[in-house]
Amino acid sequence: MLVLIGPMRGxxxxxxxxxxxxxxxxxxxxxGARADPSRPSGRQxxxxxxxxxxxxxxxxxxxxxASPPSSTLAPAVRQSSHVRGSDSALITIEEWADFQCPACGxxxxxxxxxxxxxxxxxxxxxxxxxxxxxxxxxxxxxxxxSECADEEGKFWEFHDRxxxxxxxxxxxxxxxxxxxxxxxxxxxxPAFAACVDSGRHAQRIRDETQVGQRKDVRATPTLFVQExxxxxxxxxxxxxxxxxxxxxxx
Amino acid sequence: MRRTVALVSGIGLVISAYLTWxxxxxDLALCIGVGGCEAVQGSRFAxxxxxxxxxxxxxxxxxIFAVALVRLREAAPVxxxxxxxxLSIAATLYVAYLTYIELFVLGAVCPWCVAxxxxxxIVLVVVSLELLRPSRT
Numbered sequence: 001m002l003v004l005i006g007p008m009r010g011x012x013x014x015x016x017x018x019x020x021x022x023x024x025x026x027x028x029x030x031x032g033a034r035a036d037p038s039r040p041s042g043r044q045x046x047x048x049x050x051x052x053x054x055x056x057x058x059x060x061x062x063x064x065x066a067s068p069p070s071s072t073l074a075p076a077v078r079q080s081s082h083v084r085g086s087d088s089a090l091i092t093i094e095e096w097a098d099f100q101c102p103a104c105g106x107x108x109x110x111x112x113x114x115x116x117x118x119x120x121x122x123x124x125x126x127x128x129x130x131x132x133x134x135x136x137x138x139x140x141x142x143x144x145x146s147e148c149a150d151e152e153g154k155f156w157e158f159h160d161r162x163x164x165x166x167x168x169x170x171x172x173x174x175x176x177x178x179x180x181x182x183x184x185x186x187x188x189x190p191a192f193a194a195c196v197d198s199g200r201h202a203q204r205i206r207d208e209t210q211v212g213q214r215k216d217v218r219a220t221p222t223l224f225v226q227e228x229x230x231x232x233x234x235x236x237x238x239x240x241x242x243x244x245x246x247x248x249x250x
Numbered sequence: 251m252r253r254t255v256a257l258v259s260g261i262g263l264v265i266s267a268y269l270t271w272x273x274x275x276x277d278l279a280l281c282i283g284v285g286g287c288e289a290v291q292g293s294r295f296a297x298x299x300x301x302x303x304x305x306x307x308x309x310x311x312x313x314i315f316a317v318a319l320v321r322l323r324e325a326a327p328v329x330x331x332x333x334x335x336x337l338s339i340a341a342t343l344y345v346a347y348l349t350y351i352e353l354f355v356l357g358a359v360c361p362w363c364v365a366x367x368x369x370x371x372i373v374l375v376v377v378s379l380e381l382l383r384p385s386r387t
Contacts, residue, residue, distance in 0.1 A: 038326075168356045219282045
């Protein structure tokens with residue numbers, strides 16, 4: 001009984017005491033401060049703000065702003081025109097791509113090296129590159145320049161270098177001058193620069209892009225693994241499933 | 251005001267989830283010729299320190315949204331106020347940096363990323379208006 005009465009009495013007393021008294025008591029305890037205890041003080045907010053700003057700046061600095069572009073692209077297996085791998089490979093992956101397309105860059109940097117190591121180097125798969133230059137003038141120039149590089153047997157080196165150098169579309173990254181510099185860095189002859197200026201492969205690029213349109217290519221990269229069409233930068237695992245299924249019955 | 255914060259951070263959460271999903275589904279990483287999100291999400295700036303930026307946004311908005319829900323209660327704790335203030339400053343600062351990268355480094359703007367940035371700014375403005383106004387006695 002005593003146990004029951006205790007809390008009951010306490011409750012009665014508390015409810016009888018008006019809340020005003022409690023608020024007053026709090027105010028007295030805080031030395032008459034007018035601050036609202038249910039809200040953070042200016043000092044608390046300042047500390048929170050400082051921690052937030054410092055945290056984000058530290059994160060941006062530590063993450064290096066951006067992941068560095070991959071510079072270790074797979075070396076070209078063979079310097080045949082636009083075909084990576086053995087002509088006798090059972091499976092052909094035809095890639096329709098634009099040098100300015102970031103998704104093509106992802107494919108070239110992440111998926112293609114794995115394909116080369118796993119399948120192309122074993123003669124099971126060959127990769128064919130087809131131009132689908134549709135993202136503006138620098139796409140067209142870059143594709144033309146890759147044909148100029150091909151004249152000196154360096155299509156794939158140039159291809160890899162372009163995809164490693166992507167930095168925004170139609171902003172001068174693949175201006176004719178920059179393309180010439182990229183070629184020079186790869187050890188291409190002065191004839192390469194003249195070829196870039198001449199525009200002599202322009203029609204070929206336009207024609208190939210039209211061929212792509214007739215094949216119902218609408219986006220890049222579009223892959224044809226044998227006859228199967230895949231839109232977008234397929235991952236290595238996605239392609240592995242398809243390729244292994246094609247290889248298995250043989 | 252608190253409902254606005256919860257609503258806007260909820261929208262930010264959904265968009266971040268969508269962008270994170272796009273990041274991880276290779277199928278959608280393609281160029282369709284109208285620039286924008288694929289250029290931004292396919293760029294080397296889409297991953298910071300090994301973590302996809304979209305995922306950072308997802309985690310950030312999940313935290314802000316959770317704290318915003320806590321603050322909807324009658325007697326919300328003071329830590330919720332300071333936490334949401336810090337989170338919204340951090341979020342706005344980071345999206346400001348990302349938008350700068352979009353505009354001046356990549357030259358491509360992803361409308362969904364802009365929507366996330368707008369959500370961050372709205373949350374910060376509303377939270378600041380509430381917390382920084384002079385105390386009533």
